[in-house]
Amino acid sequence: xxxxxxxxxxxxxxxxxxxxxxxxxxxxxxxxxxxxxxxxxxxxxxxxxxxxxxxxxxxxxxxxxxxxxxxxxxxxxxxxxxxxxxxxxxxxxxxxxxxxxxxxxxxxxxxxxxxxxxxxxxxxxxxxxxxxxxxxxxxxxxxxxxxxxxxxxxxxxxxxxxxxxxxxxxxxxxxxxxxxxxxxxxxxxxxxxxxxxxxxxxxxxxxxxxxxxxxxxxxxxxxxxxxxxxxxxxxxxxxxxxxxxxxxxxxxxxxxxxxxxxxxxxxxxxxxxxxxxxx
DNA sequence: AGCATCACCTGGCTGC
DNA sequence: TGCAGCCAGGTGATGC
Numbered sequence: 001x002x003x004x005x006x007x008x009x010x011x012x013x014x015x016x017x018x019x020x021x022x023x024x025x026x027x028x029x030x031x032x033x034x035x036x037x038x039x040x041x042x043x044x045x046x047x048x049x050x051x052x053x054x055x056x057x058x059x060x061x062x063x064x065x066x067x068x069x070x071x072x073x074x075x076x077x078x079x080x081x082x083x084x085x086x087x088x089x090x091x092x093x094x095x096x097x098x099x100x101x102x103x104x105x106x107x108x109x110x111x112x113x114x115x116x117x118x119x120x121x122x123x124x125x126x127x128x129x130x131x132x133x134x135x136x137x138x139x140x141x142x143x144x145x146x147x148x149x150x151x152x153x154x155x156x157x158x159x160x161x162x163x164x165x166x167x168x169x170x171x172x173x174x175x176x177x178x179x180x181x182x183x184x185x186x187x188x189x190x191x192x193x194x195x196x197x198x199x200x201x202x203x204x205x206x207x208x209x210x211x212x213x214x215x216x217x218x219x220x221x222x223x224x225x226x227x228x229x230x231x232x233x234x235x236x237x238x239x240x241x242x243x244x245x246x247x248x249x250x251x252x253x254x255x256x257x258x259x260x261x262x263x264x265x266x267x268x269x270x271x272x273x274x275x276x277x278x279x
Numbered sequence: 280a281g282c283a284t285c286a287c288c289t290g291g292c293t294g295c
Numbered sequence: 296t297g298c299a300g301c302c303a304g305g306t307g308a309t310g311c
Contacts, residue, residue, distance in 0.1 A: 001304055032288085059305075077304050078289085095289090114288050116305070160282070169306080177304060267283070269304085285309075293301075 002075040003059060004174030004214055005240065006222035006230050008142060010081050011056045013233030017083055018051040018063065022103040030097025033110060036120040045069060045121040046100065055130060057140050058173025062130050069123045070131050073110070079117030082109045083233045137173040141214040146172055148204040155195045155203065162198070162206075163191035163271050172210065178223060181247045181272045183213045185256075190278045191271035192264060216243065246272040 002010075023046045028039035037045075052064040061081075063071040073081065084090045087107035092099070098110040098119055110119065124132045138154055139146055154171045165171050166180040175183065184191045187209035189202060198206070217223065222238030224230045225248070231237060245255050250263040250272060259276035 003305095074305085076306075113290065114304090116288070118306095158281085164282090167305085268285085281311105283309105283311080286307090287305105289303105291302090293299105295297105295299090 001077050001176055001178065001225075002079065002222070002230055003176035003179050004140070004142065005179070005217035005220075006232075006238065007056055007059050007061060007075065007174070008218050009221045009232045009238060010075075011054050011061060013083065014054040014061070014063070014081075017106070017233070018102075019053050020050060021106075022050045023047055024101040024103050026101075027099040028097065029099075030095075030112070030115060032115040033097040033112060033117055034119050036118070042119065042121055046071065057130060057134050057143060058137050058169055059176070060134065060137075062134070064129050065121075068125060069121050070125055070129070071119065071121050072131055072133070074118045075112070076114070076116035076118065078114040079110060079112040080231055081233060082111060082231075082235060083107075084109055137169055138171045140173045141210055142174070142218060146207050146210050148200075148207040151207040151210070152200065152203045155198065158195045160195055161191060161266050162189055162193045162195055163269070164267070165195045166210075174214070175210070177269070178225075178244075178247045179213060179217065182217075182245055183209045184271070184273060185245045185254075185278060186213055188278050191273050192266045193279075216240070246274060248272060 026043045026046050028034050034042045050066040055062040059074060061073040084107045093111050095113040096109050096111050100108040122131050126132055139150055155165055158165050162184060163180045166175050166183060181191060187206045189206060217240040220238060220240040221232060222230060223241040224237035225241060246261045249261045252261050254261055254274035254277060257277040259274055261272055262275050264271050264273060
């Protein structure tokens with residue numbers, strides 16, 4: 001499931017591919033990928049436009065166009081954005097819902113079995129070139145950084161389990177199920193700790209853990225898992241899955257203290273953590 | 280207001 | 296082995 005590191009890896013791929021390219025044609029075949037506007041409207045807004053440099057906040061890609069509009073793409077659970085050279089020779093994968101042909105002959109393809117992913121084009125844009133929709137997002141650990149002071153302010157007054165706060169995109173943008181568990185482990189905090197029980201020192205450690213886990217995962221180009229097999233633009237796997245400390249490792253020894261990693265439940269969600277060294 | 284829960288969807292896994 | 300049913304998971308809507 002793509003989170004910040006995976007989406008950032010895709011963005012970096014787009015950076016060397018999109019700027020200056022013009023959209024020749026757009027084919028929308030899936031029913032749900034384009035739902036905020038009609039497929040015809042999306043096609044009309046995109047066709048003939050040139051891309052600028054691709055941006056990202058949290059898990060949202062923001063692909064700026066030469067007329068000031070922005071193409072927003074969210075991969076959600078199972079979305080893959082693929083760049084295909086010589087599209088005539090490459091068979092279209094099952095669950096391909098959008099294909100955008102570029103003026104250099106390449107094609108952007110959006111493959112998404114679970115159909116949660118979304119594309120839309122908006123002209124409601126802030127001075128920084130990002131969609132106004134992004135106003136509700138918290139700071140992005142990579143683009144904005146997450147200091148202890150900022151995190152403390154964002155958590156103030158919240159009484160939710162820590163993991164719920166970390167995955168709340170209004171608190172911090174870009175963290176999902178996987179990286180929340182990893183961050184909690186590095187910070188030695190249980191995912192089900194109530195946020196209002198955290199000390200100032202713990203929030204400081206949490207902020208540092210957030211930055212370091214995200215930075216390392218970006219460096220290793222994200223995590224590719226068994227089921228929602230994340231791949232980058234060129235179809236390559238990430239390698240951060242080899243560094244996972246607790247995520248999906250129930251029963252295996254905690255890499256810090258050796259105790260067996262547990263799968264715990266709170267509410268409708270699960271979390272992986274070490275019962276011994278996470279407090 | 281803020282928190283919890285649900286709906287959305289389908290491939291893959293579990294268990295009988 | 297086959298198959299029914301469960302589960303995952305981000306976000307926005309709905310309920311409390």
